[in-house]
Amino acid sequence: MTFLTFYNAVLSEVNSSADLPFPIEKALYNKGDIITNYHEIEDSVYFINKGIVELSIKSYMTEKIIDFFFEKEMVASLTSFLIQAESDVRLTALIDCELEMVKYQDLMQAYKHDLSINKFGRKIMEGAYIRKSNREKALLTKTAEEIYAEMFKTHARYISQIPVNKIAKYLGIHPESLSRIRKKINS
Amino acid sequence: MTFLTFYNAVLSEVNSSADLPFPIEKALYNKGDIITNYHEIEDSVYFINKGIVELSIKSYMTEKIIDFFFEKEMVASLTSFLIQAESDVRLTALIDCELEMVKYQDLMQAYKHDLSINKFGRKIMEGAYIRKSNREKALLTKTAEEIYAEMFKTHARYISQIPVNKIAKYLGIHPESLSRIRKKINS
Numbered sequence: 001m002t003f004l005t006f007y008n009a010v011l012s013e014v015n016s017s018a019d020l021p022f023p024i025e026k027a028l029y030n031k032g033d034i035i036t037n038y039h040e041i042e043d044s045v046y047f048i049n050k051g052i053v054e055l056s057i058k059s060y061m062t063e064k065i066i067d068f069f070f071e072k073e074m075v076a077s078l079t080s081f082l083i084q085a086e087s088d089v090r091l092t093a094l095i096d097c098e099l100e101m102v103k104y105q106d107l108m109q110a111y112k113h114d115l116s117i118n119k120f121g122r123k124i125m126e127g128a129y130i131r132k133s134n135r136e137k138a139l140l141t142k143t144a145e146e147i148y149a150e151m152f153k154t155h156a157r158y159i160s161q162i163p164v165n166k167i168a169k170y171l172g173i174h175p176e177s178l179s180r181i182r183k184k185i186n187s
Numbered sequence: 188m189t190f191l192t193f194y195n196a197v198l199s200e201v202n203s204s205a206d207l208p209f210p211i212e213k214a215l216y217n218k219g220d221i222i223t224n225y226h227e228i229e230d231s232v233y234f235i236n237k238g239i240v241e242l243s244i245k246s247y248m249t250e251k252i253i254d255f256f257f258e259k260e261m262v263a264s265l266t267s268f269l270i271q272a273e274s275d276v277r278l279t280a281l282i283d284c285e286l287e288m289v290k291y292q293d294l295m296q297a298y299k300h301d302l303s304i305n306k307f308g309r310k311i312m313e314g315a316y317i318r319k320s321n322r323e324k325a326l327l328t329k330t331a332e333e334i335y336a337e338m339f340k341t342h343a344r345y346i347s348q349i350p351v352n353k354i355a356k357y358l359g360i361h362p363e364s365l366s367r368i369r370k371k372i373n374s
Contacts, residue, residue, distance in 0.1 A: 059328040079316075122298075129266075129316045139327075140251050141246040
């Protein structure tokens with residue numbers, strides 16, 4: 001799925017042949033490449049044509065994984081992008097990735113006068129908010145096993161591509177505990 | 188501060204005498220009143236003229252406090268509002284509150300054709316996202332003491348109005364641990 005298709009699906013009321021109101025660039029990343037690093041100012045938002053992107057944060061001596069982003073989703077170090085300040089998270093290509101990028105200046109320019117792009121931006125932010133809010137509620141109220149079971153249900157086709165130690169880091173548990181959970185769910 | 192003033196401050200490019208593109212209603216709540224309850228579908232977003240609103244969630248046998256909202260801020264059971272599904276959070280007036288409400292249907296109607304309200308909605312969602320994202324990062328990387336110290340710094344004038352057991356519930360610690368943290372910070 002291309003970003004244009006995605007954009008028009010989000011703005012379902014707009015004619016599906018409409019052009020994007022900003023330039024986009026394609027970018028290819030190899031497995032393990034850093035897309036946006038700690039302390040960089042995020043200059044783009046990315047639409048994932050193909051691949052999986054990992055979002056991580058430093059926590060004292062370790063690193064924690066905040067989220068994974070899959071095909072047909074948008075990703076960025078979003079707070080850094082929105083306020084143009086140094087990023088406290090890192091974006092890494094978990095497998096080979098094909099992305100489409102929108103630059104900050106181009107998006108801000110389009111936001112000035114275009115109704116559709118403001119609707120689009122609003123809806124994307126609503127979705128990003130709901131995702132974050134659900135994650136917060138999960139952290140406050142769910143066990144690692146419940147979170148894994150949900151992830152297993154919603155992202156079954158991707159989960160085999162994520163290394164076990166990374167899923168454990170996302171759940172905040174030891175890889176051994178995850179093995180026990182996986183055995184239980186698979187049995 | 189009224190919602191009109193707030194609305195125009197967010198949309199700084201718009202003439203400050205502009206009318207709101209949707210009707211608003213005033214509502215008064217007494218300390219302890221429930222504004223939106225568990226399992227209700229949120230039908231409004233609220234601007235806080237005066238007061239403090241508590242956002243809580245059920246977690247097994249207990250209740251946890253997700254956030255506090257203060258004067259000049261907007262609050263709602265936002266996921267419930269956005270997708271018009273049952274709320275898994277509760278909004279309570281922590282002290283007497285004076286609110287201005289925008290109804291779901293009125294906002295959706297205004298979103299259809301109005302550029303300014305879409306910019307406004309986008310900016311509000313960006314702010315709500317950043318707030319949630321910061322809270323998630325704090326939950327993942329900060330100690331209760333660090334979170335309290337920040338809260339103490341940014342909301343000094345309100346913190347004395349929030350009961351100690353509620354702050355402890357927000358931090359996820361026992362009230363006795365909070366007493367120790369407060370003594371340390373005040374000394």
